[in-house]
Amino acid sequence: MSSSPEASSVSSPSEGALEFGDLSGGSLVLRLSGDWIVREHLPSRDEVDQRLEATPGLQRLGFDTSHLGSWDTALLTFLVGVQTRCQEHSIEIDAAGLPEGVRELVRLAFAVPEKKDT
Numbered sequence: 001m002s003s004s005p006e007a008s009s010v011s012s013p014s015e016g017a018l019e020f021g022d023l024s025g026g027s028l029v030l031r032l033s034g035d036w037i038v039r040e041h042l043p044s045r046d047e048v049d050q051r052l053e054a055t056p057g058l059q060r061l062g063f064d065t066s067h068l069g070s071w072d073t074a075l076l077t078f079l080v081g082v083q084t085r086c087q088e089h090s091i092e093i094d095a096a097g098l099p100e101g102v103r104e105l106v107r108l109a110f111a112v113p114e115k116k117d118t
Helices: 045-053 073-088 100-111
Strands: 017-020 027-036 060-071 092-094
Touching: 017 045, 027 073, 045 073, 060 073, 073 092, 073 100
Parallel strands: 027 060, 060 092
Antiparallel strands: 017 027
16 A cells, blocks of 8 residues: 555655845845744844845845744744844834734834843
């Protein structure tokens, strides 16, 4: 008895990846794909930092997550770091391309003031 490949295949996680779209009108698109979960090897935020530093005239960073798989706090941590870096360089974040739940969680991360030791 043979089984068809469709019946025996199990969906396996795909490694998280990032790519940059072309700079257009001062805007850059960061394409996030695959699974962005803690147990996976993920791209470093350093790649984004280097691109921000090397792109004069960058005014806005957007996102394309049309090929994003599973995500957890690994993605949120990455995005909070990216947003912090963009704020340091006065680069606007266009979060419309992020999943709604991710947008809301990142917004909340920046809505709560940092607690300082007293």
